[in-house]
Amino acid sequence: MSNKQKRYFLSESEIPAQWYNIQADMVNKPEPMLDPVTREPITVERLSKLISVEAARQELNTTDRWIDIPEPVLEMYRYYRSTPLVRAYGLEEALGTPARIYFKNESVSPVGSHKLNSALPQAYYCKQEGCTNITTETGAGQWGCALSYASKVFGLECAVYQVKISYEQKPYRRSVMQAFGAQVTPSPSMSTRAGKDILTKYPNHQGSLGTAISEAVELAVTTPGCKYALGSVMGHVSLHQTIIGLEAEKQLQMAGDYPDVVIGCFGGGSNFSGIAFPFMRHNICDGKKTRFVAAEPESCPKLTRGKFCYDYGDETGYTPLMPMFSLGHQFKPANIHAGGLRYHGAGVIVSQLIKDGLMEAVDISQLRSFEAGLMFAKAEGIVPAPESCHAIAAAIDEALRCKESGEEKVILFCLSGHGLMDMSAYDQYISGSLGNYTISDEEIEKNVSAL
Amino acid sequence: MSNKQKRYFLSESEIPAQWYNIQADMVNKPEPMLDPVTREPITVERLSKLISVEAARQELNTTDRWIDIPEPVLEMYRYYRSTPLVRAYGLEEALGTPARIYFKNESVSPVGSHKLNSALPQAYYCKQEGCTNITTETGAGQWGCALSYASKVFGLECAVYQVKISYEQKPYRRSVMQAFGAQVTPSPSMSTRAGKDILTKYPNHQGSLGTAISEAVELAVTTPGCKYALGSVMGHVSLHQTIIGLEAEKQLQMAGDYPDVVIGCFGGGSNFSGIAFPFMRHNICDGKKTRFVAAEPESCPKLTRGKFCYDYGDETGYTPLMPMFSLGHQFKPANIHAGGLRYHGAGVIVSQLIKDGLMEAVDISQLRSFEAGLMFAKAEGIVPAPESCHAIAAAIDEALRCKESGEEKVILFCLSGHGLMDMSAYDQYISGSLGNYTISDEEIEKNVSAL
Numbered sequence: 001m002s003n004k005q006k007r008y009f010l011s012e013s014e015i016p017a018q019w020y021n022i023q024a025d026m027v028n029k030p031e032p033m034l035d036p037v038t039r040e041p042i043t044v045e046r047l048s049k050l051i052s053v054e055a056a057r058q059e060l061n062t063t064d065r066w067i068d069i070p071e072p073v074l075e076m077y078r079y080y081r082s083t084p085l086v087r088a089y090g091l092e093e094a095l096g097t098p099a100r101i102y103f104k105n106e107s108v109s110p111v112g113s114h115k116l117n118s119a120l121p122q123a124y125y126c127k128q129e130g131c132t133n134i135t136t137e138t139g140a141g142q143w144g145c146a147l148s149y150a151s152k153v154f155g156l157e158c159a160v161y162q163v164k165i166s167y168e169q170k171p172y173r174r175s176v177m178q179a180f181g182a183q184v185t186p187s188p189s190m191s192t193r194a195g196k197d198i199l200t201k202y203p204n205h206q207g208s209l210g211t212a213i214s215e216a217v218e219l220a221v222t223t224p225g226c227k228y229a230l231g232s233v234m235g236h237v238s239l240h241q242t243i244i245g246l247e248a249e250k251q252l253q254m255a256g257d258y259p260d261v262v263i264g265c266f267g268g269g270s271n272f273s274g275i276a277f278p279f280m281r282h283n284i285c286d287g288k289k290t291r292f293v294a295a296e297p298e299s300c301p302k303l304t305r306g307k308f309c310y311d312y313g314d315e316t317g318y319t320p321l322m323p324m325f326s327l328g329h330q331f332k333p334a335n336i337h338a339g340g341l342r343y344h345g346a347g348v349i350v351s352q353l354i355k356d357g358l359m360e361a362v363d364i365s366q367l368r369s370f371e372a373g374l375m376f377a378k379a380e381g382i383v384p385a386p387e388s389c390h391a392i393a394a395a396i397d398e399a400l401r402c403k404e405s406g407e408e409k410v411i412l413f414c415l416s417g418h419g420l421m422d423m424s425a426y427d428q429y430i431s432g433s434l435g436n437y438t439i440s441d442e443e444i445e446k447n448v449s450a451l
Numbered sequence: 452m453s454n455k456q457k458r459y460f461l462s463e464s465e466i467p468a469q470w471y472n473i474q475a476d477m478v479n480k481p482e483p484m485l486d487p488v489t490r491e492p493i494t495v496e497r498l499s500k501l502i503s504v505e506a507a508r509q510e511l512n513t514t515d516r517w518i519d520i521p522e523p524v525l526e527m528y529r530y531y532r533s534t535p536l537v538r539a540y541g542l543e544e545a546l547g548t549p550a551r552i553y554f555k556n557e558s559v560s561p562v563g564s565h566k567l568n569s570a571l572p573q574a575y576y577c578k579q580e581g582c583t584n585i586t587t588e589t590g591a592g593q594w595g596c597a598l599s600y601a602s603k604v605f606g607l608e609c610a611v612y613q614v615k616i617s618y619e620q621k622p623y624r625r626s627v628m629q630a631f632g633a634q635v636t637p638s639p640s641m642s643t644r645a646g647k648d649i650l651t652k653y654p655n656h657q658g659s660l661g662t663a664i665s666e667a668v669e670l671a672v673t674t675p676g677c678k679y680a681l682g683s684v685m686g687h688v689s690l691h692q693t694i695i696g697l698e699a700e701k702q703l704q705m706a707g708d709y710p711d712v713v714i715g716c717f718g719g720g721s722n723f724s725g726i727a728f729p730f731m732r733h734n735i736c737d738g739k740k741t742r743f744v745a746a747e748p749e750s751c752p753k754l755t756r757g758k759f760c761y762d763y764g765d766e767t768g769y770t771p772l773m774p775m776f777s778l779g780h781q782f783k784p785a786n787i788h789a790g791g792l793r794y795h796g797a798g799v800i801v802s803q804l805i806k807d808g809l810m811e812a813v814d815i816s817q818l819r820s821f822e823a824g825l826m827f828a829k830a831e832g833i834v835p836a837p838e839s840c841h842a843i844a845a846a847i848d849e850a851l852r853c854k855e856s857g858e859e860k861v862i863l864f865c866l867s868g869h870g871l872m873d874m875s876a877y878d879q880y881i882s883g884s885l886g887n888y889t890i891s892d893e894e895i896e897k898n899v900s901a902l
Contacts, residue, residue, distance in 0.1 A: 006529045009460055078457045079537070079832065086530070108559050110832035112871065149832050172623075175874035178881055179828050377630050381530065381561035381600050420563065420871050423626035430629055 008251035010082035016246040024065035030348040031323040052125035058236035085251035090379035099402035113417030115146035118240035122229040123150035133226035137212030140339035141173025143231030148182035161187040164207035187212040210315030232268025241274025263413040265390040266294035267341035271416040292359035295394035299334040299437035303361035307448040324351040328447030334437035337425035338386040370429040385417035459702035461533035467697040475516035481799040482774040503576035509687035536702035541830035550853035564868030566597035569691035574601035584677035588663030591790035592624025594682030599633035612638035615658035638663040661766030683719025692725025714864040716841040717745035718792040722867040743810035746845035750785040750888035754812035758899040775802040779898030785888035788876035789837040821880035836868035
């Protein structure tokens, strides 16, 4: 074992200086997003009322394969990137699998997850374009922490609407946001029309990502100098996250391997897209046969059981209409601990890729996810985020199939974040007080037929 | 700024394969520890009733400058080492200092602090020597987490006595220990003679490190196949932690720098020794003039205001008598958030180095530590552990003196851990509900005169 390398890093000069835009290589481009009022295909001009002009351009760019990373963003990337690519010898041994398992450890970022990869460019573009303020929503708080820090870096004031139940039950990430100087409001709040309407109807509403998005969007469009930033779902977010897979590709070359299977957990698709798309381009362009597996929670199964349709990204219906796999924008996901995966829709690019058979999805139950996460913690010494546990469970399943078949497959997954702020969830799992949440066909049907 | 390197890593083959034993280079060796019963100088045989034989040998080894790191420990080091040496451009800019500030980021270890560096060899030696169980104490839980994981790695059962107030107020690290399979008991407990005696006298005793040590030591000496492991204070712990400074020396060479000042926070001395001793050898042996600054809390000032004397390491008096700077083994430190710095004594090696003028100490108030920590968080994106905030405050003070004098000093400090599990402390600081704790000369006198 002594000569086996465990971790692979890139030197600062080897860190990729461009993101990969998979839209340029897609044979079937995503169908257009539609203006929620006019139902016309959305334009950069319209979209940039909400988000930065540059992010809007990237969102609708289906021609340029490579997008330059601005130098000030690259500067900041160098503070925590490359993240290590780790050979999971401990997990392999615990499983007794002939598979070679690697994980890309995004948990080492200063805010504990991959979210900073997109928060930095989004904040940077807003600042460049003369904004003074930026706003967003957050569930458990990974994205809110990332945007709070990125705003501090580039000199923007940041306002975060945090899903109320998380704000109250998981106060640590709220504290991190406040430590970075952000203003954090539990959502639904009385500070927006959307929030007031919901609270009038449901005074004890515990909040949801859809509601918090409505509030942040409303603040952005009604406040001069303020733009909105989203942490997942959108194509430009996926674009920024491709730094994960682009690094991993170089790091796997150092290890002399290429993945047979690439796995990421799936909420809106940002970490999945980030690790998958750079390898997927070799399937599209170079005839590689890698499989790509999105691991979603059993209780929020938009990829495995949702309907492809035009739907809103938020609960109120402020966002553009997006052609995507969805459970309906008013779907209320069960209160699982993987807060980052509690989202009804899948994003337009991933939805098209699913339709085209370029990727697949599996669903993982809450108990299975924590079982896998705890096995990983004991084998590798890192307590994974509840979201990441879904990717780990899918990776373990692949590795166990290799054990049966004797195949020495190369499995790569993204460890999107650590779970050090989610220990109460592990407590509940260990004490046996955690359950699974399934959802009936009828309930799915009810939500999506309303669209 | 684009060509300035931010982080320095070593390749796995460059990670040092030996620890540095400063005792071999000390002109004045530490005075002997004494058996608490016979008052004779302690022997390896006697000490190894408590800790592993190999750790006992290292503790009393004053001749071998370099100690080989066992291959299985080195294997595990490669999972998270080298830790990055980071040039703190953000902090430099925020301060407007001409100083070049570097920090060694031990917070990226899987358990979030430097403690794993010694937990791994201690668990390994116990396993090699045929032990089945290992026990220790922990305050906030950094050391307990590290030993829990190291025990899992090498196949030992681990029992941790956690200071009761931390067990109840900061449950997350307890959960991490349990996730790694450790048995965690709030201390004082009814499971030991020492615990029962204390609870009989003070039924609402909230616990202290001294008490928890008594309990763990008692368990170890009364349980066949069980050894005790300590996370700081002892010479062998400092030895293991020299991996920090040995790496930093190589990494600073990559940066073309050598430190004028080396700073660590100081509880029992483990992270301070780890970053300082490898550079201190060049003061002792090669005529270098680096300053070494231990940053201790104002409320527990054993280095700046304690008395050099023979004292116990625990509250009950089970441990050997150690010649050290102490506030008295029954000193009850104020309940500051930097739980890892709430210890009455300083360890025999550091105490001798202080006496010999080879290092110095400063004290930092609680409010000043959090002010510095928050400034660091905003400038560098990493929320530091409350303990590490003390080192940051001392480093900022040095950098501000450079600003006044115009000197371009090289300042190196150890970021011993992250504060993501201590956010309630930041909450209290931000909301203004945190205070300082000072201690009168009379109180110190009272405690140390009782020795």
